[in-house]
Amino acid sequence: MVRARRWESLAQGMFIVPAAAYLLLFFGYPIVKNIVMSFQQYTPATFYTGAAPFVGVENYSRILSSDLFPKVLLTTVLFTAGSLFVQFVLGLAFALFFQRRFPLAGVLRSLLLLPWLLPLVVSGTTWRWMLDTDSGVVNSTLRHLHLLPSGIPWLTGTSQALVSVILINIWVGIPFNTTILYGGLQDIPTHLYEAAKLDGAGPVKSFRHVTWPLLRPVVSVVVVLGAVYTVKVLDIILVVTGGGPADATETLATQSYELSFQQFEFGRGAAMSNLLIVISLVFALVYLRANRRAKNA
Amino acid sequence: MKRAPKRGWPSTIVGIFLLALMLFPVYWMVNASLQPAGNALYGAWFPFHPDFSGYATALRDQGRNLVTSLVVALGSVALSLVLAAPAAYALAQFRLRGTNLVVFGVLITQMVPSIVVANALYSAYTDLGLLNSYLGLILADSTAGVPFAIIILRSFMQGIPREIIDAARVDGAGRLRVLRSVALPVSVNALITTALFTFLFTWSDFLFALTLTTTETVRPITLGIYQYIGAHTNQWNAIMATAVLASVPAAVLLVVAQRHVAAGVTSGATE
Numbered sequence: 001m002v003r004a005r006r007w008e009s010l011a012q013g014m015f016i017v018p019a020a021a022y023l024l025l026f027f028g029y030p031i032v033k034n035i036v037m038s039f040q041q042y043t044p045a046t047f048y049t050g051a052a053p054f055v056g057v058e059n060y061s062r063i064l065s066s067d068l069f070p071k072v073l074l075t076t077v078l079f080t081a082g083s084l085f086v087q088f089v090l091g092l093a094f095a096l097f098f099q100r101r102f103p104l105a106g107v108l109r110s111l112l113l114l115p116w117l118l119p120l121v122v123s124g125t126t127w128r129w130m131l132d133t134d135s136g137v138v139n140s141t142l143r144h145l146h147l148l149p150s151g152i153p154w155l156t157g158t159s160q161a162l163v164s165v166i167l168i169n170i171w172v173g174i175p176f177n178t179t180i181l182y183g184g185l186q187d188i189p190t191h192l193y194e195a196a197k198l199d200g201a202g203p204v205k206s207f208r209h210v211t212w213p214l215l216r217p218v219v220s221v222v223v224v225l226g227a228v229y230t231v232k233v234l235d236i237i238l239v240v241t242g243g244g245p246a247d248a249t250e251t252l253a254t255q256s257y258e259l260s261f262q263q264f265e266f267g268r269g270a271a272m273s274n275l276l277i278v279i280s281l282v283f284a285l286v287y288l289r290a291n292r293r294a295k296n297a
Numbered sequence: 298m299k300r301a302p303k304r305g306w307p308s309t310i311v312g313i314f315l316l317a318l319m320l321f322p323v324y325w326m327v328n329a330s331l332q333p334a335g336n337a338l339y340g341a342w343f344p345f346h347p348d349f350s351g352y353a354t355a356l357r358d359q360g361r362n363l364v365t366s367l368v369v370a371l372g373s374v375a376l377s378l379v380l381a382a383p384a385a386y387a388l389a390q391f392r393l394r395g396t397n398l399v400v401f402g403v404l405i406t407q408m409v410p411s412i413v414v415a416n417a418l419y420s421a422y423t424d425l426g427l428l429n430s431y432l433g434l435i436l437a438d439s440t441a442g443v444p445f446a447i448i449i450l451r452s453f454m455q456g457i458p459r460e461i462i463d464a465a466r467v468d469g470a471g472r473l474r475v476l477r478s479v480a481l482p483v484s485v486n487a488l489i490t491t492a493l494f495t496f497l498f499t500w501s502d503f504l505f506a507l508t509l510t511t512t513e514t515v516r517p518i519t520l521g522i523y524q525y526i527g528a529h530t531n532q533w534n535a536i537m538a539t540a541v542l543a544s545v546p547a548a549v550l551l552v553v554a555q556r557h558v559a560a561g562v563t564s565g566a567t568e
Contacts, residue, residue, distance in 0.1 A: 011472060012391045016399060019384035019447060026440050027406045030417035037416065047423055097312070102305030108312045110555045114323060117547035119501035121519040122540045125526060126326040129533055137325060174319070232410035235503040239523060256412050261508055266416060273413045284408040 031277070034270045042266035052267070059271040068247060068255075075162060076251040080230045083169040084223060090170070091177025091222075096207075098178070099185050109182070116175035124239030127168045131155050131240075158248045161241050165249050168236055173229075177222055184218030185211070220290035228283045232276060252276045326544070330537035351534030352542075359539045362521035365431075366500055366543075369517060372435035373499040374492050377442030381491070385450035386476050390462060400451070406444045414440055415508040422509055429510050434517070437505040442495035449494075453487035454480060490557040493550055500546050518543045 038059050040052040063069060098109050115123065130136050131154035139151035154164045188211065196206040234253045237243060243250040243258065250258075252275055260269025330351050331344035388396055418437055419428075427433030457480060465475045481488065506520040522543060525536050 009393065012387060012393055015383040015387035015391070015472070015476075016393070019380040019443060020399065022380050022439070022443055023402065023406060026414065026418075026436065026443075027409055029421075030414040031409065033417035033421070034413050037420075047420070094315070097308075097315070100305070100308050102308035102312065104309050105305075105312065108309075108316050110551060111316055112319060114320060114547065114551060117497060117551060118323070118544050119503070119519055119547070121501070121503050121522050122326070122543050123322070125522055125536060125540050126322045126329075128526070129329060129537065130322060130325055171319070171322070228408050232412065234412060238503075238507075239526070253410060253412055256416070257504075257508075260412075260416050260419070266420070270416050273410060273416055276410050277408075277413055280408040280410060281405075284405060287408075288404065 034274055034277075037266055037270035038268075038274050040267045042264065044264040046264070046266070055267070059267045063268055063271055063275075068250070071247065072250050072252060072255050075249065076231065076253075078162065079166055079169070079233070079249075079251055080227060082166040083173060083230050084226050086166075087170045087173035087177050087226065088219075088223060091174050092181050094174065094178040095181035095185055096211075098182055109178075112178060113175045115172055120172065120235035121239050123172055124168065124236045127164075127171075128155065128240050131164055155241055156245055158246050161245055161248045165237055165240055168240060169230065169233060172236070173226060177226070180222045181215070181218060184215050188214045217290065217293050220293070221287070224283055224287040224290055228280055228287065231279055231283070252279075323544075326537050326540050330534055330541045332534050334532055334534050348534070351532075351538035354532065354535035355538035355542060358535065359518060359521045359525070359542070362516050362518045363542060365515055366518040368431060369434045369438060369515075370496045370499040370546075372431065373438045373442050374495045376435055376439050377446045377495045378488065378492060380439075380443050381446030381450055382481065382488070383476060385447050386454055386480050388447070389451045389454035390457070390459075390480070403444045403447050406440070411440070411504045415504055418505075419508055427509075429512050429515050431515055433509055434502075434505060434515060435499075437509055438499040438502050439495075441498035441502070442491075445498070446491045446495060449491050450484065450487055453484050457483055486557070489554070493554055493557055497547060497550065500543075 037052075039054055039056060041055045041058070042052050046052045094112065098105055130138055133139060133151055133153045133156055136154070138154065139148075142148045143151060152160060154160050192210050192214075193206055196210050201209065232253050233251075234257060237249050237251065237254050238257070241249045243254045252272060256269050256272040256276060258269075259265045259272055263269075328342070328344055331347040331349070332341065332351070333348040334350055334354070384399075387393065388400060414437065418433075422428045422433050427436075461479055461483070462475055465479045470478070501519065502517065503519040503523070506517040507523070510516055510520065518539070522536065522539050525539060
């Protein structure tokens with residue numbers, strides 16, 4: 001009897017083993033390996049000689065004390081916060097708009113998803129072409145309207161490049177925010193709005209006292225999930241500006257890539273990406289709490 | 298079908314205007330792809346005389362990379378479903394010890410930046426000879442598909458009534474047969490959603506293509522575009538034509554599987 005039960009749970013376990021093994025190899029191993037690598041010194045020669053001596057916390061101290069680090073951290077924060085805030089506000093505006101019943105609403109709502117579904121390299125390339133200082137459509141339109149005779153160096157100006165990259169990332173993120181928030185709005189029972197109306201509440205009041213409080217759990221999920229995705233964005237920045245000009249659009253993620261795969265300093269690259277993991281994990285914990293609250297609500 | 302109220306039309310006009318604004322870059326990509334080569338200054342607003350030479354160049358230079366992306370994406374869909382379907386079924390229907398731990402682990406994987414995985418895989422792949430291989434890319438790209446598939450399929454399979462499963466068991470079907478002939482057929486919608494999204498994730502992958510390939514033998518289309526920008530900045534029509542070709546799966550998905558797309562976005566985020 002005991003044997004049969006053990007056999008049974010073994011048979012059941014076999015359903016999970018392949019997937020669990022995959023996850024351990026392709027997530028567990030990389031995380032552990034990154035921690036180990038971050039204490040080693042890699043050079044371009046390491047892949048021929050295999051020599052990667054342990055250097056203690058030197059990789060971390062070199063990263064943290066480098067002149068570039070404060071700037072990279074600030075850029076990461078501005079990129080994440082700027083993208084999140086604007087894409088949330090515009091996403092919510094779209095979601096509220098689509099709550100009205102009008103012809104073609106469903107078709108328009110699903111077409112809106114297109115920017116989010118396109119490969120980021122494709123979006124990045126298109127925007128790069130549109131924002132080109134001399135021949136891009138944005139500047140040539142501004143010139144035709146006689147708004148700006150010389151044009152804005154969207155991607156080549158040190159102060160404009162970060163704004164441009166954030167704008168592109170916002171464009172990518174709006175559809176996601178709209179879809180999730182629209183779903184949340186649909187779950188709010190209509191009789192609550194009717195009750196608010198009977199009590200004499202206008203649109204603003206009913207948004208403040210009905211929509212917002214009931215949408216709060218979904219809002220936290222959208223924002224935290226957005227933060228987790230945004231903080232590790234690499235594709236757009238690499239395609240559009242390559243981190244430049246003059247490191248103006250370097251973030252923790254792009255720095256980690258460059259240290260490892262362009263300078264072959266895998267130790268410092270790993271240390272940098274571990275910082276990224278710590279930030280993501282903080283968001284992850286917030287997310288899991290927010291999600292539990294959303295489900296209980 | 299409910300008839301839409303007549304008074305809604307002003308909102309439709311506003312909606313179309315907003316959509317046109319949001320989708321302008323997509324229009325511009327298609328427009329630029331149909332311009333003649335070397336027309337860098339002031340591309341026309343509309344391709345009155347569409348020129349397909351950009352597509353000819355794109356297919357000549359990047360045709361192989363499109364096929365590579367297709368192979369890798371299909372491979373990753375197959376691998377993700379084969380690994381995730383039994384696991385999702387077990388996590389949804391069996392009362393195994395450690396289920397919560399596994400589910401928690403799967404959720405945590407969503408927070409791991411790909412650059413971390415790429416950092417570690419590069420040296421492992423160098424030793425194993427998996428750099429520049431289809432298998433290497435399929436395995437790495439499935440880091441997006443496998444956890445996503447487990448999450449979506451599990452949440453769907455939790456809704457399968459126990460009676461159906463128990464009935465099949467009483468009839469003498471083994472666990473694997475119940476999965477194959479009961480659980481999977483009733484989950485077909487969730488399987489389609491999962492497969493479509495896994496395909497898109499892999500098709501769009503850039504980071505693993507960038508870090509785990511070093512030669513031209515196995516080069517996905519995203520990397521092809523990236524290197525195109527560096528090499529031919531005067532041939533924007535060919536670059537844009539390649540971008541249009543790389544957008545085809547997303548566009549097809551949106552038209553053919555609208556319902557599945559919205560379902561995938563929502564359930565992926567709130568589970």
